[in-house]
Amino acid sequence: xxxxxxxxxxxxxxxxxxxxxxxxxxxxxxxxxxxxxxxxxxxxxxxxxxxxxxxxxxxxxxxxxxxxxxxxxxxxxxxxxxxxxxxxxxxxxxxxxxxxxxxxxxxxxxxxxxxxxxxxxxxxxxxxxxxxxxxxxxxxxxxxxxxxxxxxxxxxxxxxxxxxxxxxxxxxxxxxxxxxxxxxxxxxxxxxxxxxxxxxxxxxxxxxxxxxxxxxxxxxxxxxxxxxxxxx
Amino acid sequence: xxxxxxxxxxxxxxxxxxxxxxxxxxxxxxxxxxxxxxxxxxxxxxxxxxxxxxxxxxxxxxxxxxxxxxxxxxxxxxxxxxxxxxxxxxxxxxxxxxxxxxxxxxxxxxxxxxxxxxxxxxxxxxxxxxxxxxxxxxxxxxxxxxxxxxxxxxxxxxxxxxxxx
Numbered sequence: 001x002x003x004x005x006x007x008x009x010x011x012x013x014x015x016x017x018x019x020x021x022x023x024x025x026x027x028x029x030x031x032x033x034x035x036x037x038x039x040x041x042x043x044x045x046x047x048x049x050x051x052x053x054x055x056x057x058x059x060x061x062x063x064x065x066x067x068x069x070x071x072x073x074x075x076x077x078x079x080x081x082x083x084x085x086x087x088x089x090x091x092x093x094x095x096x097x098x099x100x101x102x103x104x105x106x107x108x109x110x111x112x113x114x115x116x117x118x119x120x121x122x123x124x125x126x127x128x129x130x131x132x133x134x135x136x137x138x139x140x141x142x143x144x145x146x147x148x149x150x151x152x153x154x155x156x157x158x159x160x161x162x163x164x165x166x167x168x169x170x171x172x173x174x175x176x177x178x179x180x181x182x183x184x185x186x187x188x189x190x191x192x193x194x195x196x197x198x199x200x201x202x203x204x205x206x207x208x209x210x211x212x213x214x215x216x217x218x219x220x221x222x223x224x225x226x227x228x229x230x231x232x
Numbered sequence: 233x234x235x236x237x238x239x240x241x242x243x244x245x246x247x248x249x250x251x252x253x254x255x256x257x258x259x260x261x262x263x264x265x266x267x268x269x270x271x272x273x274x275x276x277x278x279x280x281x282x283x284x285x286x287x288x289x290x291x292x293x294x295x296x297x298x299x300x301x302x303x304x305x306x307x308x309x310x311x312x313x314x315x316x317x318x319x320x321x322x323x324x325x326x327x328x329x330x331x332x333x334x335x336x337x338x339x340x341x342x343x344x345x346x347x348x349x350x351x352x353x354x355x356x357x358x359x360x361x362x363x364x365x366x367x368x369x370x371x372x373x374x375x376x377x378x379x380x381x382x383x384x385x386x387x388x389x390x391x392x393x394x395x396x397x
Contacts, residue, residue: 006380009387013358015365044391045359051340052360055264056252064247064269139269216277221270221303 003027003034012038063140115146115165116181125172125179133161133172133179137227139220149201150209151226152217159231160212162205169202171209174231183208239279242288243272249361253293255337256344256356257300270303271296293361294371297353343393351386354379359387 003011003024010016011024028034115129125133132146141147149162149169160173160182170184185202201209218226226232237245251268258264274295275282282291344352357363357371369379 005384006377009384010365010380013365040391041387044387044394047336047394048340048390049360051336052252052256054337055255056248058248060247060251061265064251064265064272219270219273219277221266224266 002031008034008037009041012041116184122175123181123184124175125181129163129165129172130179132163134231135227137220137223139223150217151223152209152213153215154212155214157214159226160209162201162209169205171205171212173212182212239282239288240276243275243292246289246292247272249289250292250296253296253356253361254300255341256360257297257352258341259345260341267296267300267303270299274299290363290367290371293357293363297372300353301349339394343390346393347386347389351382351389354382355386355390358383 007016007020007024011021011028014021016024028038115125115127116123117126118124124130128144129146132142132144132148136142136144136146136148138148138151146163146165149164151159151161154160154173158173158175160171161179162171163169166187168184168186171182172179173182174180183205185204187202247268250271251264254264254267254271255261258267271292275292278295282288344356347355353372354368357368358365363371365376365379365383368374369376372379
């Protein structure tokens with residue numbers, strides 16, 4: 001080839017100055033071999049582009065959706081680190097929230113029919129809550145009443161997950177093969193029901209997460225990987 | 233890109249292109265969509281590091297490329313070494329039977345998969361995503377000579393795999 005490869009392809013890609021391009025153009029016009037190579041590469045590139053363009057033209061699948069909880073939490077953490085901690089509204093919201101059961105081993109009053117059970121003085125997730133904690137990904141919410149929010153590792157390395165159902169929200173962490181509840185908070189008066197998710201994380205729960213978390217929450221890929229490893 | 237739009241809206245508008253780039257890097261569509269989602273999350277979390285007025289697309293592409301290196305590279309290298317005879321056959325099939333570009337996507341993904349990573353990313357960014365050489369040098373932090381020689385080797389290898397039409 002009378003034109004160096006790099007230069008030939010730069011010409012093909014429109015990367016040369018007009019003067020340089022004219023020189024290569026003239027070479028290609030003189031050489032049937034170069035002209036054929038140019039044609040083959042143009043055809044290959046157009047085939048490559050057409051194939052991948054089908055992806056860009058297709059609707060974006062609904063499952064590609066950032067976990068807003070992770071994003072909000074990280075943003076809130078930064079805002080607090082920057083010194084904007086504790087607006088009066090935040091404290092009012094905290095005061096309005098009723099803690100109904102909280103912290104390792106200390107049982108207050110679990111809901112009579114709630115998806116929790118007591119064993120050895122500890123509160124564990126059961127039934128639908130246990131299923132959701134075990135199997136749901138925040139990036140791919142299921143149809144059940146329980147929604148998973150953040151997944152993270154606490155300072156001891158255990159996987160913890162926040163959850164919300166129509167009546168409450170809370171935090172559960174892996175203890176052996178079970179999910180032990182670290183906190184459970186009732187929805188503020190008048191805010192229960194399916195729409196309370198819109199209000200963001202319960203401030204008590206956010207404070208509890210803040211005091212437990214080591215590093216940042218897991219992102220979608222890390223959450224999936226943690227699930228694959230049985231939340232170990 | 234409309235600079236008056238919010239960061240989130242601009243990022244949302246980039247999603248189809250980011251997905252396309254993810255498909256050029258990934259082994260299959262499921263991996264590509266995982267990579268896209270991880271990229272969007274990382275971008276939203278790193279929002280403060282993006283400087284308004286600079287190109288959001290190059291910034292987001294760089295995030296995706298780095299995530300791909302972190303997470304998928306070892307896996308895809310392993311997969312390439314273990315490429316099955318069926319896959320090799322798929323790449324070599326007569327393209328004229330694949331009139332539908334959507335069907336051709338599978339073949340092209342398989343061919344891209346067989347390129348060395350450093351050639352694949354350059355081929356993807358320039359030939360599929362349409363970035364200029366200079367933009368790719370900046371994005372990948374590489375000198376011009378390296379980018380253009382990887383591009384030459386990558387596209388020659390691709391042509392040898394998918395053949396003439």
